[in-house]
Amino acid sequence: MGKRLNSKHKIDRRLGVNLWGRPKSPLNRREYGPGQHGQRRRKPSDFGTQLMAKQKLKGYYGNISEKAFRKYYEEAVRRRGDTSENLIAILETRLDAVVYRLKFVPTVFAARQVVNHGHVLVNGRRVTIPSFRVREGDVIEVKEKSRQMPLIIEAIQSPERDVASYFEVDHSGMKGTFLRLPKLEDVPYPVQMEPNLVVEFYSR
Template identity: 40%
Template sequence: MARYTGPKSKVARKFNEPIFGPCKELKRKSYPPGQHGRNRRRKQSEYAVQLQEKQKAKYTYGVLERQFRNVFEKAARKQGITGTNLLQLLESRLDNTVYRLGISPTRRGARQLISHKHITVNGQVVNIPSYSVRPGDIIGINEKSKGREFIKNTIEGRQTSRYSWLEWDSSQMQGKYLTLPEREEIPENIKEQLIVELYSK
């Protein structure tokens, strides 16, 4: 499974946002990494701003370049606003849905759960993190995995679902993907129009 394995705190400092979750380094050093981090010039070209926004989206959702481009092309073919379609497709990934449901505290952890066959979709084990979840799908935990200590602890510590497009049934330890999220419901700080402009060049 291709994934980013580099330093997480440097990425957070580059975008000045906790891309991978809470980051102590970001609080301690609120400037970009590198020897010129403190004195880096503020003015950026239009292309640099657009590229940075694309990179932020890639790191946030844990998608590498070729996969991200494929998702964008799929979003461009769909009816509606391309930028919104892009975010909806990224939100519909199984690893992101497992993370949003609170089954895992991070997207990286969600990918590991899926790869190790702990997650089911409509009762069938799915071990592909990029699998696209559709409205009406039931995302649950494999019957053999429900007794695992780390899964039980995460489920017990999860917060009430904050996302209107998802529904959680604690008695069955499963969630339902109700509908595609509207743009204003997606909490990520991503300017998707800049990504559309970048790919449109």
């Protein structure tokens, strides 16, 4: 677990932001990147700014693979409407992101693990794929046998985050409903996300 925690903190320091807004981020103590050259920060080029925006968004959702992330972008382009808004809506329908948003777990990495291990039901059926896409009206809940897990209980009781407005949640029953696709302004990112720059990056 220590290695995973360190790798998450490295993401924070590499990107220069407290990506998940967590109080234990090392960025709260030292605002520079990892490694011996971390303190040297040059003004990034346009390409560098776009790349950073992509890395930030990918990292926030648990370091999604480049292949998967590009697929999400291509789907966002095919949909009607604003591509950057579409991209955010797609990312927010991933089951691991939904479990994190419902405050059933403390981090998106924990959400991925909880889903992988079969602790989550969607519409009463067990789903073990973190990238599974949730639809409007779907009911997501913690399996009854898993409801005493300390990780889940502590996350629900934590005052660190609020549940996003596009969910209805009953924490006593450990159950939530995905109400609607969110817009960028609805998503409670602790740092500024710039999906428009991600779109620019891929459309170069």
